[in-house]
Amino acid sequence: MQKLKIIENDPWLEPYSSALEGRHQHAIDKEMELTGGKINLSDFATGHLFFGLHRTEQGWVFREWAPNATAIFMVGDFNGWKQSSEYQLKKTDNGVWELQLPAKAVKHGDLYKLIVQWDGGSGERIPAWAQRVVQDEETKVFSAQVWSPEFRYKFKITDFKPTTDPLLIYECHIGMSGEAEKVSTYNSFRESILPRIAKMGYNCIQIMAVQEHPYYGSFGYHVSSFFAASSRFGTPEELKALIDEAHSLGICVIMDIVHSHAVKNEIEGLGRFDGTPDQYFYADAKREHPAWDSLCFDYGKNEVLHFLLSNCKYWLEEYHFDGFRFDGVTSMLYYSHGLGESFSNYADYYNGYQDDNAICYLTLANRVIHQVNPFAVTIAEEMSGMPELAASFHDGGIGFDYRMAMGIPDFWIKTIKEKKDEDWKPGHIFWELTNRRFGEKTVSYAESHDQALVGDKTIIFRLIDSDMYWHMQKGDTTFKVDRGIALHKMIRLITATTINGAYLNFMGNEFGHPEWIDFPRSGNGWSHKYARRQWSLVDNTKLMYHYLGDFDKAMIDLIRSVPGFNLAPIFQLWDKSNDQMLAYQRGNLLFVFNFHPTNSYTDYGILVQPGKYKIILDTDSKEFGGFGLSDDTVEHLSLYDPVHASHNKEWLKLYIPARSALVLQREGSDPVIS
Template sequence: MKKHEDRLEMDQYLFHQGTHYNAYEFLGAHVLDDNRMRFITWAPNAHHVQLMCNYNHFSGDGFDFERLNDQGLWVLYTDKVHVGDVYKYKIHHADGYNVKSDPYAQYSEVRPNNASIVYKSDFKFTDDDWMARRRNSNIYESPINIYEIHLGSWKRHFTDDQNPNGTYFYTYQQFIDTLIPYLQEMNYTHVEFLPLGEHPFDASWGYQMTGYFSATSRYGTPDELKQLINALHRAGIGVIMDVVLAHFNKDDHGLRRFDGTPTFEHPDEYIANKRAWGTLTFDFGRNEVQSFLVSSCLFWIKEFHIDGLRVDAVHSMIDLNFENYEEHEKIYNEHGDDRNIAGIEIIKKINTAVFKEDTSILMMAEDSSDIPLITHPIDNGGLGFNFKWDLGWMHDRLKYISKSFDERMHYHDKMTFTMMYKYNENYVLPLSHDEVVHYKKSILDKQQGDQWQQFAGVRVLYGNQMSEPGKQLLFMGQEIGMYHEWKDHEEVDWHLLEFPLHQQLKLYIKDLNALYRDNPEFYQLDYEQEGFQWMVVNDRDNGVFAYTRSSRDGFKVCVLNFKPDVHYDYSIPVPLGGEYKEIFNSDHAKYGGSGVINGTHQTIDQAMNNQDQHIKITVSPLAFIVFEFKN
């Protein structure tokens, strides 16, 4: 008992200091060695706390918490509640009482129900080989090609009676048999799940959460999610998950006014309220909230073996005026600028804790700001992420391809500007879910021209993405040429694979992914300037670009044509004299192309664009072409 009390004292101290990074082992529902159940919750302004459960018919009667300390922790010991039982907290305060789910619950009822469930994991991971390889790898010099997926709409059952719980969702276990073979077939290195924490509203896609430690029950139990992750690792596929640290939803059973007053949210309603999203900003400066958020990130990494976290909406965490556009709306800190100092500090705290746990974790910032040093070490003034989504790259590429072929010459700089800042951060090049919703059109439907030209345009765009410096990400469905935007209430339009152009695009993505994975020129020096060099950069009239991608041991020459014209005897400068062989061409007939391809070309000893040699090739229409130096 003395050891238990000493542990409790240390837990309390660390939690209130904002440095309890395993707070989920302390708060919430836990089975003790004597088989009693212990519940601890934090409600600093509560007058009284009760446990609502089946045993008291959810009245709270007879299950009264005691104050654990004067800083808002409450504790209940009972032998009446067991693993699998459903419960909520009844938080009494000055204005009445709230009925709340457990913020630290590790399992929850399937929506629309929202009670917490006492859970104890029995799963043992068998992914030691994967974890060892990951920890011994250099993530910056490794291939990272991510398939972004929303589990609820990748595949669905067509009737409600195919799952035991009467839903149309596939289960975590069913994804083992469907998703993993697909990722292997398509040569992806990683899968990224939209948030898998519990969330009440399907259409939020998981970005408005209530369960920061609770894997959503839509698809099964937490242990079944662990089985899926374990199987992915054993298949050689890394797992990234989106997390939402910026804000949370306003649902009554969630974190909002947990003890009758702002508890998890910022006390200033003007700062707390995220108007566009209808959510509330965390009080990042409050120590107990810091323990909550850091612990949540480490929970997924330690307990679920997640390989990386993509942190959503970083801009909204670090900018007090993220949504304030008019001068009268502006908020400033004590230094007179609009940095959210508490938001910046919690990000640093999270990244420090994560990398102290494991330096091989991928911490990716989805950040739309122009604030520098996002992926720089904290000691050097950075935020401490190791990767950032390059939203500028994404916007520029989609802007360029939205223009007619005749107009593209006027937007040529959209294709070249990103190289001006490429090495400021460690970038991921995303074509994500955000770009194929809300009337933005699918990637295919953004393309110009007739149907053949649209598919060819998709192929050259993806070739450009895969061959530029940076890690890669593509959202589900875009690899088969969906015409529709993403429909979160339906599955991917797999029926399109009955048609040749869609089959051919899928084959192209499969082969393009293999080209990337198998050739270190496309990933080894992503973040070193010697990994990329322009060969043709100013041909705005023809929309032709060429560059080299280099590894430590060799290079590839990439040629891209963003117009539907064929160019014969087109001169491409090259670094070395000798023989160059075409090894990949998106215009190949097997991909639905016109079949204008090259063989082997000998260099011409004549200087061009600061190179001593060049080759003359046939530039295929709307194509991505790769040449390999043979000698």
Template sequence: MLNQASVEHDIYLFHQGNLRYSYQLFGAHPHTEDGEEGYRFALWAPNAKQVSVVGDFNNWNGSKHPLKKMNDNGIWYGFIPDLKEGTIYKYEILTPHGHLRLKADPYGFSSELRPNTASVTYPLNKYSWNDQQWMKRREKINIYESPTSIYELHLGSWKNIETEVYYNYREYADMVIPYVKELGYSHIELLPITEHPFDRSWGYQTTGYYAATSRYGTPDDFRYFVDQCHQNGLGVILDWVPAHFCKDEHGLRRFDGEALYEYQDPIKAEKPQWGTLTFDFGRNEVQSFLISNAIYWLKEFHLDGLRVDAVASMLYLDFGKEEGQWQLNEYGGRENLEAVEFIKKMNEAIFEEVPNVLMMAEESTSWPLVSAPTYIGGLGFNYKWNMGWMNDMLKYIEMDPIHRKHHHNLITFSLYYAFNENFVLPISHDEIVHGKKSLLNKMPGDYWKKFANLRAFLAFMYAHPGKKLLMMGTEFGQFDEWKDLEDLDWELLDYESHASTLEYVKELHQLYNDMPALWELDHSEEGFFWIDPNNYEQSIVSFARNSRNKNDQLIIVCNFTPEVYHNYKVGVPHEGSYKEVFTSDSTHFGGSGQTNGLYLETKADPWQGQNQHIEMTIPPLAVSFLKRTSSPKEEIE
């Protein structure tokens, strides 16, 4: 039996917006009552006149298993004996207007395979985890000073059996994990796997917030995927969508006949850009629903973080709207004040309940302090996607090199604000879909130059301050843009240029993981300084990356034209010998082989603001990484 005092306290917290584990109260849970085993049900539907649980088990007859209303708190509850795991069910709701509606459970832990839409009974706690070592390590790691490179993954189009027929989460684990691990990534980020009716929404228009989509198997199959990632040293981040939900009839829209999860004001509720509805962030019960949902994925599935989608659309009342589609807030501004307070409350709750996870905001504006703690006025995330860097760099890299000198600021401007937030540098699915071209195919020039540009771009990205994210397929230079209903063009790996690109990304990750200068001070001005940001005529920039150990310093030289320069002078801060530890122009990767094979001795003539300089060969459309050696003569001998 449930403890009545505990239930009443939970209900009080739910209505206050402070029930962080509301999924333990609501939904369908295995239960024993008067010696009978079955499932108990609880639902928030304050406007309903009557609620019943219906399914195949009672021939969808709402008269057989009605729920009872608990006082005036809008909660309906009941117990149905003899129900088993895997039973499909919906709620039959009689609205205030006398209409009967069939709704999936907002707290349903599993769903039928689309196009069917019923919820499915599924217990929370039957999976046995084997990732204890990972979870203990996660408690101690300083993510800010660790190498973080993220592989963005859409399971169904990574590899499938045929169009819209997919492998199981467990089969994906066996295929994906060895591949991503060998490439050297630290994390996998999954596009939303919350249940959604339309494959081509990619999960961003959700109906089942608590259900791992049945396209790929059961919730425990998904737990297995995460468990195996952890056992193989890979973290898992989930794209999470609290900004809006889709309007499908079985979902949250006008759930009990009235606006319940969405704003009652249609001007605030509607997101015309996506044809979806905005959550009512000011409603306490909706806050409990969403905050509990975030904690649910982090706790019940051991996820290592959430990438929160479309944060800007939450923050601004006018986001994606035309004149007449939005109204000013009470102070005459365009900020959604309720959403701002909700975001802060959500992040505070998450870091109290699940410390040391990643909360990454996809926030595309200049809203201040997105990744700062709430106690200093921040939104409370610990990372923000650097959309400014992404837009500038993609605009720059798509230009013919002959024009790049006129837009040199596009590769330098990001360093003016690189340390204002904790940034992730993203090249995500949004940039390589729907006519935008793949990253490789954005590159100008002939076949060789496209691959050289791609290698240079990726090397610059990994040398730039900030954590890294790359969409799947980029690692082997997919020519076609992302095709969401087809799998990746794996056959390209039969061709040398694509196989070499895959090897390049693998070795770039190895360099990245081995060099603390590329990540240890990512979020501190001490971790970076320009050597020469101003050579726009030749489209060359040079800079240094530092770690806490001064001996780990790297000098990075980037050339964004196809010209080769010999005896090019680069200022360096320390006397000694410098070795080229990595170059994107190596013939091993398909480059031209304009490398610096010998040690580069410093000359005591100041240059570019540094006390010393070296002379080196600058390869075409390439990036070179240099490191000072302590005893070069011994190494040569």
């Protein structure tokens, strides 16, 4: 067998070549087993077209996989919720049950469930492949719903291709996207929030909590119905209209897909669907996730692979999503779920405690997704650093397009919490932000929704704390507010401009949304007060929030103005720990940071390419809530130095205020990356 390219690119993987080659061959063998070599994997992943309830020329057909069931009845509005022979399914082959119905037997909007019987018991169940599930507002009971509207949504844009150079992701949650203390909707998001995102310059939205989940406060991570878009936010047609509108604005749409675990609920979810604990999940000690109170899929079962791979294809084809951010990948990769692991050396990734079936599934999922849509985006939320995760399948990798750079927000939190301002080391910051695997693209971010949840704090809240409540009005700021606003901009600028693939921001964090996220629960009186976004704060020009929002837009616009920005190599030009100064070059842009809390520098020299430089972004500008200490209209000429002339370097002398950063462009040259 020819050596895998991932091993050629990283000789440190050589001792583990047999494990890597074994994983790669496992995926090849499994794909052959599933397809028989006669179809491609995308053709195999069509379970959603077979299972569930479907309208046919003859009427309706319903199918379900339940190998341990002894009888299954469909009950609902159409038969008074009582078991009857005309709505009894018949068992066919391989544990599949089927029911043929005339056209008048059910109608659009009818609610229904299954009564599944097995030896020794029975229970109500939501069909596993249900594509529409709703909750009764009074009883809070979930039911499947017949969804066959007279006018199905017809997409206006059918050939959308995401812009990925770079991918600028706005992470969002539909339900908490409005300002009112209630659950917001697909329609309100489309009408009110999408225009904001487009104006801010982001070219991708990552939507959380799309798959139906019984408990709103789970943030969508305890999924019950994998093929149903959450009805809390509206109808399938309204979600499709949202995605279509995003595409018309040049914004691609990816969803958080949860295949790492499932809710334990048996009536609403898949737990003991046919009376057995191991229909979809592991049956032994691996069945329950020890930290998440959820169930773990058995990725070794072909029926489970069929279910999950079909789920990937369904969201791409039915809703025109442009890809996925796979949640909880670390939990999938390891039998330990990554809990208590240090991952301090390569051996930790190849010591036999990895779930090879899960690794195989993730590899096949990426195969399916990119067969369905070659332009689709896949992102792995993974914190262990497994090497081949975001390498292509052909190179021997698992095949994700990006991996989340989860160490970056952890680094920022640790720095803010544990280090005095004068101990911040710019060189260390630069190393943390640019330390990544060769050939693997990452999603860099200063904070996501994780850092905004109750029990944690956003960056702005850590920096400003209680002063946020009283001193964010212009003319009434404190030292703490001024410091927080300055560092908030600098942290985002250095994180966003050192990317090698994508940048992510969570909804509202760009303007320093105050406080935390706390979904309605018994502990807060089922309040929506903290499960919303207060857009009026950034819209109010009397408050300081709009400065942060304006800066974020300017930063994103700058990145988008340079074609291929994320492809340009980054060269560190200057790192002076005592001065807390850092400078790096990307293409024809120069980034200069002064992290010192008190020292401003006059005529500070940095060795650069000869030329004329103009400031194009200044964190200390008054338009961004700074002090405006620099004259940004001044052009800066590099100064000849015979000592460095042979290296084509000259001195650029700058005035750089404390706690500020400058972006300069070398004039007479195009910023386009060659």
